Amino acid sequence: MACTATPAANACRAPAARSSEPMAVRWDVAVIGCGPVGALLANLLGRRGHSVIVLEKRPAPYPLPRAIHFDGEAMRGFQAAGLAEAVLSATVVGKGMRFLDGAGEVLLDWPRAQEPGPLGWHESYRFHQPSLEAALRRGLERFAAVELVEGREVVGVAEGADAVVLRLAGGGEVRARFAVACDGASSRLAARIAGGFEDLGFDERWIVADVRVTAPRGDLGDLSLQFCDSRAPATYVRGIRDWRRWEARLMPGDPEDMEPRAAWERLVAARGIGGVTLERAAIYRFRSRVARRWRQGRLFIAGDAAHQMPPFMGQGLCAGVRDAVNLAWKLSARLAGRGDEALLDSYGSERRANVLEFIRRSVALGRLINRSAGGAPPARRMTSIWPPLGPGLGPRDGIGGTLCPQPRLAGGRLGDDVAGHGFHVLAQGAARSLLPVLPAPAELRLPATLQGVVVRPDGYALGGFADAASLGALEQSAAAHAPAPVVAA
Numbered sequence: 099m100a101c102t103a104t105p106a107a108n109a110c111r112a113p114a115a116r117s118s119e120p121m122a123v124r125w126d127v128a129v130i131g132c133g134p135v136g137a138l139l140a141n142l143l144g145r146r147g148h149s150v151i152v153l154e155k156r157p158a159p160y161p162l163p164r165a166i167h168f169d170g171e172a173m174r175g176f177q178a179a180g181l182a183e184a185v186l187s188a189t190v191v192g193k194g195m196r197f198l199d200g201a202g203e204v205l206l207d208w209p210r211a212q213e214p215g216p217l218g219w220h221e222s223y224r225f226h227q228p229s230l231e232a233a234l235r236r237g238l239e240r241f242a243a244v245e246l247v248e249g250r251e252v253v254g255v256a257e258g259a260d261a262v263v264l265r266l267a268g269g270g271e272v273r274a275r276f277a278v279a280c281d282g283a284s285s286r287l288a289a290r291i292a293g294g295f296e297d298l299g300f301d302e303r304w305i306v307a308d309v310r311v312t313a314p315r316g317d318l319g320d321l322s323l324q325f326c327d328s329r330a331p332a333t334y335v336r337g338i339r340d341w342r343r344w345e346a347r348l349m350p351g352d353p354e355d356m357e358p359r360a361a362w363e364r365l366v367a368a369r370g371i372g373g374v375t376l377e378r379a380a381i382y383r384f385r386s387r388v389a390r391r392w393r394q395g396r397l398f399i400a401g402d403a404a405h406q407m408p409p410f411m412g413q414g415l416c417a418g419v420r421d422a423v424n425l426a427w428k429l430s431a432r433l434a435g436r437g438d439e440a441l442l443d444s445y446g447s448e449r450r451a452n453v454l455e456f457i458r459r460s461v462a463l464g465r466l467i468n469r470s471a472g473g474a475p476p477a478r479r480m481t482s483i484w485p486p487l488g489p490g491l492g493p494r495d496g497i498g499g500t501l502c503p504q505p506r507l508a509g510g511r512l513g514d515d516v517a518g519h520g521f522h523v524l525a526q527g528a529a530r531s532l533l534p535v536l537p538a539p540a541e542l543r544l545p546a547t548l549q550g551v552v553v554r555p556d557g558y559a560l561g562g563f564a565d566a567a568s569l570g571a572l573e574q575s576a577a578a579h580a581p582a583p584v585v586a587a
């Protein structure tokens with residue numbers, strides 16, 4: 099159930115089953131910030147039947163696009179929230195990215211398959227962020243136990259023995275068993291929880307301009323282009339419908355207060371851009387940072403609050419989706435009385451190592467675009483990366499913690515849906531298990547000694563099994579860490 103509220107007058111409608119004053123309820127989870135990561139997390143928890151309050155300081159959704167690309171794993175996350183169709187309707191399949199030198203020669207090619215891949219979805223999608231966020235917010239309306247409260251800023255947090263208490267601007271408190279700060283790159287809570295950030299050293303200002311083409315522009319093509327020129331690094335991205343994006347680095351001598359309009363006009367002149375209408379231009383600071391700590395007691399951070407990376411791989415939001423998917427089932431397990439402190443700690447240790455790989459690769463691509471290292475890239479062709487999780491639940495033996503494929507089964511249904519988004523088995527032959535068993539797709543490459551793998555609710559492997567005994571051990575772990583079942587929508 100969604101509602102709007104202003105600091106002056108909270109207009110929430112509470113679910114009939116609960117108090118008529120939402121702030122007086124002790125919620126299962128309070129989500130701070132209704133950007134894409136907070137909205138997805140609330141959907142994932144709502145789908146498992148948990149009560150969630152989402153507190154958003156803005157009175158209305160942020161209207162301008164930032165992210166423009168997400169990958170097939172993010173799409174699997176939207177599927178887990180029951181929102182695949184709603185999200186897909188405002189996307190086009192991405193074709194890939196090329197890095198060009200000053201003479202227009204291809205330095206590095208990153209093509210994407212045009213057929214659905216091992217994850218059950220395409221490798222790359224282009225999308226319009228406000229449309230995605232609208233779909234995620236509409237998704238919240240499916241759940242009687244989920245409330246979105248807009249126009250309320252969280253200004254303080256205190257942790258008690260059995261609840262987190264959030265203090266709101268304008269007065270009032272919210273109590274919840276857990277709180278997750280999805281409050282973006284300027285997160286106040288991250289400063290408290292994170293114990294500092296590891297900085298990977300990328301720090302540049304870029305003008306980002308979203309335009310609409312005024313006439314068909316087949317000449318621009320469907321690929322994203324990175325112009326790797328140390329004198330004027332720039333990016334072109336094809337958006338959906340008539341949306342296109344141009345970006346350019348502000349150079350070291352540029353004034354601190356450079357107007358976006360002036361930067362845009364310089365970009366137009368440098369790249370000979372024409373036949374477009376400027377919708378908006380903004381200057382962003384691209385950084386590369388990851389929080390040292392992702393949890394403190396009942397408080398967690400997720401999304402840009404926990405990590406930031408330059409957008410050259412289009413992975414910042416994707417990483418936030420992975421955070422939400424990883425954390426949602428673990429919180430659900432604890433709320434259902436299963437799992438332990440180590441399970442909650444595994445959220446940060448697993449996610450941190452995984453996102454670091456994307457940050458490192460994004461920084462390396464940023465250096466290539468600047469050509470600051472000089473010379474040619476180490477390879478002419480690049481493929482997408484799917485790094486494993488860091489240490490956490492299950493072994494890290496080359497199988498445990500790796501991303502598993504999702505089979506498409508007879509009738510077109512996807513494996514995660516058939517398995518109810520819980521622990522399940524992908525088996526290479528016949529296997530008897532207490533868990534749902536699905537046929538392993540060809541993309542699941544296991545050593546000949548293994549019969550299959552137990553997949554966690556987030557799509558990563560809990561571990562591989564060679565026989566009934568090793569499967570039994572994994573089944574026990576799955577039972578001890580199982581989230582609440584998906585009950586809604």
Ligand SMILES: Cc1cc2nc3c(=O)[nH]c(=O)nc-3n(C[C@H](O)[C@H](O)[C@H](O)COP(=O)(O)OP(=O)(O)OC[C@H]3O[C@@H](n4cnc5c(N)ncnc54)[C@H](O)[C@@H]3O)c2cc1C
Pocket residue numbers: 130131132133134135136153154155156160164165166167168250251252253280281282283285286306382400401402403409411412413414415416417418
């Ligand atoms: C130019 C650019 C291009 C990008 N391109 C891509 C891309 O192609 N692909 C990709 O995957 N990523 C991309 N990203 C990154 C992506 O946009 C972000 O990672 C993503 O939007 C982060 O989502 P979030 O929900 O964590 O944070 P946000 O979207 O920043 O949301 C945080 C929310 O919290 C609210 N909030 C803050 N403080 C409080 C408080 N105290 N109380 C209540 N509410 C609060 C804010 O109002 C906001 O709504 C790009 C980023 C930029 C800048």
